[in-house]
Amino acid sequence: MTITQNALSTYKLLKATAKVAEESLEGRIQHYRAHIKSDEKELRTYTQKAAADLLGCNNRTLKRRHDQGDFDHLDIKKGANGHYAYTLSNIYQMADIMGIPADNRTADDKLQVIVVNSLKGGCGKTTSLVNIAAALATTNIKRYRIGIIDLDPQGSSTSFFPPAEPDPITVGDLMRDCIDLEDGETWEEVVSSAFVTTHIPNIRFLPSGMDDFYFEHETATQLKEGKGYEVSQHYHKLLDKVIKPVEDQFDIILIDTAPSLNFMFYNALMASTSMLIPVHPEAVDFDANNKYLKRLGEIYHTVAALGHNGWDFMQFLVTNYVKGNHSQRDIVKDVRSAFGRQVMSYPINHSSAITASSSSFNTIFDQKTSDSLASRESLIKSQENIKDVVDELEMLIRSNWSSTQCQLETA
Numbered sequence: 001m002t003i004t005q006n007a008l009s010t011y012k013l014l015k016a017t018a019k020v021a022e023e024s025l026e027g028r029i030q031h032y033r034a035h036i037k038s039d040e041k042e043l044r045t046y047t048q049k050a051a052a053d054l055l056g057c058n059n060r061t062l063k064r065r066h067d068q069g070d071f072d073h074l075d076i077k078k079g080a081n082g083h084y085a086y087t088l089s090n091i092y093q094m095a096d097i098m099g100i101p102a103d104n105r106t107a108d109d110k111l112q113v114i115v116v117n118s119l120k121g122g123c124g125k126t127t128s129l130v131n132i133a134a135a136l137a138t139t140n141i142k143r144y145r146i147g148i149i150d151l152d153p154q155g156s157s158t159s160f161f162p163p164a165e166p167d168p169i170t171v172g173d174l175m176r177d178c179i180d181l182e183d184g185e186t187w188e189e190v191v192s193s194a195f196v197t198t199h200i201p202n203i204r205f206l207p208s209g210m211d212d213f214y215f216e217h218e219t220a221t222q223l224k225e226g227k228g229y230e231v232s233q234h235y236h237k238l239l240d241k242v243i244k245p246v247e248d249q250f251d252i253i254l255i256d257t258a259p260s261l262n263f264m265f266y267n268a269l270m271a272s273t274s275m276l277i278p279v280h281p282e283a284v285d286f287d288a289n290n291k292y293l294k295r296l297g298e299i300y301h302t303v304a305a306l307g308h309n310g311w312d313f314m315q316f317l318v319t320n321y322v323k324g325n326h327s328q329r330d331i332v333k334d335v336r337s338a339f340g341r342q343v344m345s346y347p348i349n350h351s352s353a354i355t356a357s358s359s360s361f362n363t364i365f366d367q368k369t370s371d372s373l374a375s376r377e378s379l380i381k382s383q384e385n386i387k388d389v390v391d392e393l394e395m396l397i398r399s400n401w402s403s404t405q406c407q408l409e410t411a
């Protein structure tokens with residue numbers, strides 16, 4: 001097949017555009033790294049009062065424990081004001097010393113794999129996911145072991161949890177069989193190390209990379225070659241190669257997805273135990289959402305036929321909701337009357353604190369109120385809002401863990 005002159009010019013233009021894009025992307029990464037001052041992000045520290053609140057005790061109890069020397073062996077720093085500035089890791093260690101047990105699933109309780117997806121781009125998938133994960137990890141003392149998988153090669157959530165290594169193992173690398181095992185190394189070890197630790201203790205992150213796009217191409221090629229499902233297993237890659245090998249290491253895995261019904265998405269569905277669908281309440285977004293829902297059933301049928309076991313819950317989450325906006329309120333009303341209890345009770349409200357923190361790839365739980373670019377009031381309000389959402393999500397999650405259920409014994 002010959003390529004026409006015009007097509008060649010278009011190709012050259014695209015190559016030149018790619019070069020400029022790459023350079024400006026590199027510039028942006030440098031700028032971002034400079035912004036966070038080092039490759040290592042740091043989570044906010046907690047005052048004694050905040051630490052006591054988290055530990056469910058009062059200030060005096062903590063003070064007494066300090067006086068008794070119970071925490072002397074911990075590396076607890078003091079701030080410029082001479083007061084303790086506890087890291088979340090310090091607080092977790094203090095909880096251990098104080099005999100406050102972690103409150104997570106037992107081996108008999110099912111790992112929760114929650115997929116956040118909508119076909120509508122920009123509806124708040126990534127923003128909701130990273131803030132929900134941060135709230136789950138930092139606003140209670142339960143010490144959930146949380147994994148996040150960025151299944152969107154655009155890497156938006158990866159920007160919130162930037163890996164220290166310049167060239168980390170990505171979820172696509174694992175799904176595409178790009179990794180050669182070293183002598184004596186097991187696949188479980190490789191996958192486990194690919195879930196890198198983050199600035200938030202108890203959150204480990206499996207990043208995406210641009211090359212993860214090749215998964216689509218390679219899968220399509222395999223299908224063209226007519227390999228049967230027994231051989232290709234192309235909807236089971238995420239479940240079998242990435243999640244099953246490390247399932248004992250996590251209580252909750254959250255999966256961020258691209259706004260696309262591609263092979264990666266089928267993999268997310270196959271691995272999912274639940275689904276969270278963000279809905280931005282604007283008319284155009286809502287229409288797109290309804291079209292998406294029509295397709296979702298058909299797609300789900302495919303994964304069900306290949307062995308998926310059904311969801312524990314499927315919830316709609318209203319996102320970026322502007323309070324007082326009449327048209328948004330009407331749409332939310334419609335969503336609630338159509339989908340009833342499957343809509344989360346609280347929307348995630350539009351917040352200047354989320355806008356401000358997202359611009360530097362932080363969640364609203366990463367920063368101290370004094371460090372936020374938004375007002376203290378807006379940050380606190382937004383944190384309270386996300387905590388309300390997370391309380392309900394936690395209830396849905398925990399209703400699948402029989403060990404954490406209150407047993408009402410019949411007399």
Ligand SMILES: Nc1ncnc2c1ncn2[C@@H]1O[C@H](COP(=O)(O)OP(=O)(O)OP(=O)(O)O)[C@@H](O)[C@H]1O
Pocket residue numbers: 120121122123124125126127128152156257258259319320321348349350351352354355358
């Ligand atoms: N609650 C909110 N308050 C303020 N801004 C928000 C809120 N939720 C989302 N946004 C903003 O909306 C934009 C799109 O959000 P986000 O990137 O999370 O969407 P997405 O669904 O992940 O997009 P994509 O489909 O491209 O992956 C971002 O600029 C984000 O900061």
Ligand SMILES: [Mg+2]
Pocket residue numbers: 125126127152156157256257
């Ligand atoms: Mg996104």
